[in-house]
Every structure is written in C-alpha cells, then in structure tokens.
Amino acid sequence: MVRRAVVKGVGHYLPERVVLNAEFEATLDTSDEWIKTRSGIERRHFAAEGETTSDLAIKAAKAALAMADMDGNDIDAIVLATSTADLTFPSAATMVQNAIGNTRGYAFDVQAVCAGFVYALSNANALIVSGQADRVLVIGAETFSRIMDWTDRATCVLFGDGAGALILEAEEGTGETSDRGILSVDLNSDGRYKDLLYVDGGVSTQNSGMLRMKGSELFRHAVEKLAKTADTALEKVGLGADDIDWVVPHQANIRIIQSTAKKLGIGMDRVIVTVQDHGNTSAASIPLALSVGVQNGQIKQGDLLVTEAIGGGLTWGAVVIRW
Secondary structure, X not given: OEEEEEEEEEEEEOXXXXXXXXXXXXXXXXXXXXXXXXXXXXXXEEOOOOOOHHHHHHHHHHHHHHHHOOOHHXXXXXXXXXXXXXXXOOOHHHHHHHHOOOOOOEEEEEOOHHHHHHHHHHHHHHHHHOOOOOEEEEEEEEXXXXXXXXOOOOOOOOEOEEEEEEXXXXXXXOOOOOOOEEEEEEEEEOHHHHHXXXXXXXXXXXXXXXXXXXXXXXXXXXXXXXXXXXXXXXXXXXXOHHHOOEEEEOOOOHHHHHHHHHHHOOOXXXXXXXXXXXXXXXXXXXXXXXXXXXXXXXXXXXXXXEEEEEEOOOEEEXXXXXX
C-alpha cells in the first residue's frame, strides 16, 4: 500500500468586474479581434479597489471547503501559490488560515509565477506522502492587474485576476495508476531565461515594478517545455497520451494550448479551456480551470488529468492526477 494525496474538493472565485476586450480600444491601438486572434481571450476579471489577493484566495478556499464538506480546522496545512501577495510579509496563506478559522495547522506561500500552482501541488503532495499532513488546502490566487503597464498592448490585455483552490487528503492506494490522487510530478526551472518574463522591480530594489515579457521567445519555450514535462510526468508512471482523459493546462494563450496539445498528440476535445473567459491568471489559472471543469460536468471522478504550466524564471512542470 502507498499513501496518496486525493482531491476531495475544489472551488474558485472571480472578481465581479468583467473587462471585455473592447474596453482597451479607448486607450490602446488594439481591437477585440486583434486580442482574440492572438490570444483567444475575450474577457477577464479585475479585482475591485481594495480587493486583495488574499480576499480572492479566501473565497476560493471557502468554496473548496464547502464542496469537501470540511471546516477550516480540518486542514493541516495551506500552500498558496502567488506572485502578487498582499504584503511583503506575512504570507497570504496565513491570512487565509485566519479567515477560515484554522488554528491548528501551518501555512506558507510558494512563488513560481504561472507555474506556481504546479509547484504548490508538488509541495502539498510531498507533505501528505511523507506523513507531515493529512489534509492540505492548495490555492492559486493572483491580482496581476496591479502589476500591468497599461501602455503596453502586448501584455496588459492578456492578464486577469482570480483564485482557485483544491483540498488534498491522504488515502491508502495500491500503488497502481488506477489509484485516485497525485500519481507523479515533474518540476523544472532555468534561470538563464529570466529576461523572458519578469517584473522590473521588487522589495530590495525599492521599486514595485511592472510586468515585462518577450512574447515570441516565450511562446517557443512554452510549447517545447510544456509538452516535454507532461510526457516526462506520464512516463514516470508508465502512462502515455492515450491514457489521458483531460489536459488542464495553464491558461496563457490559446495558441500555446493548441500547439502543446498537438505536440502531445491530444485533441482539443480533451483539453479544458477557460482562457477566453479569464485571460491569464498566472498561478490561479489551473485551479480555476479545474473548478470550472468540475462545475461544467467535464471532469469526473476516476478521470486521468495532466496539468502543466510554465512561468517566469523560467519555471515549468506537470502533475498527473487521478481525479
């Protein structure tokens, strides 16, 4: 028998304000058609004034807890993936901990930009497999609208705000790939590519900064690295593309999603796509897509899922999950 981290609940939250592509036409040399053609994005959500990343995370966490029929003190650990935490410290995860009434666990943030949720899942899985936790709340939450350069049409139209969460619980499995839970993880990073996606400021530079991206170069890296990490994660447990029920990718750009699926040999009918409605929500995009996939009746218990993401660093990785 082996110890598995099994999904027990999932939830998400999106800010009330919906921003259509047409809203950018007043201030930028762009159009709804230009944005849709190049990214697949039709709308995104922006946080309200005073609405923080932890606010979004708390609402997603409460939704996941409700689905799992758990309360805050049932959770042993909280791992929150974000690059846009409310404060330099303490962590946004501890703010969630307080809001859900958890007084017996521990909480921390993980920062790997758009790959953050994959990294957070890996950490949560390790905590459960090692016996350091029985139930882990894993969250991806971002307010990327706060770090946009609104004069840069190549980046500011791509990103949105939101949060998604899931709850993992320890269960005994047989060690076979038919087990529910996380089956394998593949993580990677390469700091040589820092300049492809970064924010030009931070605490030690005393400048909050704005997001900068070299889109065409990042696209090439994304397709190659996402397909490879997904293949590697599957190979670790003796599975292949034919075994996949759903690919749940980082929702950055429809062309990246389509190209990666093609490279994997997966039809788009087996890919969860939400980028048209949410834009790129960085670390929140995979848990948002998982929650929407469950809500829409696409993802069902027993399905084999592959999640994959790439973000600044560069950081990238994949997780294979039996739902």
